[in-house]
Amino acid sequence: MGLSNVAGPLYYFFGLNLLVFKILNIICYLFFLISLWWGYRNCHSSIERIILVSLFAIHPYFIDFMDNVVSDIPFLFFSTITIFFMGRIVIQKKTLISDFTDQLLLGLLIAVSFFIRTQGILILAALGAVQFILVVQNIFHREKTAKELSVESRQRLIPFSRNNLINLSIFILPYVCFFIFFFVWQTFLPESGYSHVSEMNRISFESIKYNLLFYCKLPAEFFTGFFTKIGLILYGASLPLKTLQ
Secondary structure: OHHHHHHHHHHHHHOOOHHHHHHHHHHHHHHHHHHHHHHOOOOOOHHHHHHHHHHHHOOHHHHHHOOOOOOHHHHHHHHHHHHHHHHHHHHOOOOOOOHHHHHHHHHHHHHHHHHHOHHHHHHHHHHHHHHHHHHHHHHHOOOOOHHHHHHHHHHHHOOOOHHHHHHHHHHHHHHHHHHHHHHHHHHHOHHHHHHHHHHHOOOOHHHHHHHHHHHHHHHHHOOOOHHHHHHHHHHHHHHHHHHHO
């Protein structure tokens, strides 16, 4: 389902041109690398970010994977940029455009990630978990003055005050945006979007257990064969320099 959403427009204009589909992978992967650089700019030095981006940019597995016409690379980009975007506007409480527009874009990015790969629904669940934790932290870890407690007490007596309604609307806007796009795409996509629902019906305890074990092994497997192949990659990259001598 995710592949058809991503590749459908390309197939419409270019037909079954594998080169075009591979170029899509390359473009999404380049933007993924850019998102890594942008996303960590406030918490890592330039040297650390260069090392991180380089690990992905010259990793043999990802270079070989570009030949596969699947939705993994587009989903990697959109899910990564969505998580970074969530961190900026929800956790760090930064305003990129405006409160309303930022939340709207967040809902749109989550929806796009979901319709590329069904696993994108987990980003919506992560958003809910983050918001819940922030609310709990705000309740138990904030030192409030007597004046602030008095103001909050009055606000609780007026639950439908203008400020409360505005805050609530901004809080739920990503979910509203997500479900609006879900119902719109459910109408126009093949199988009325129910392929996503059928995919989610396959979730079981065994599948969750398998995926947990799989992702626990990933950090170790990330470097499997890396140092043996990276020498060949660096050697190949240095050949043009040798011809200039």
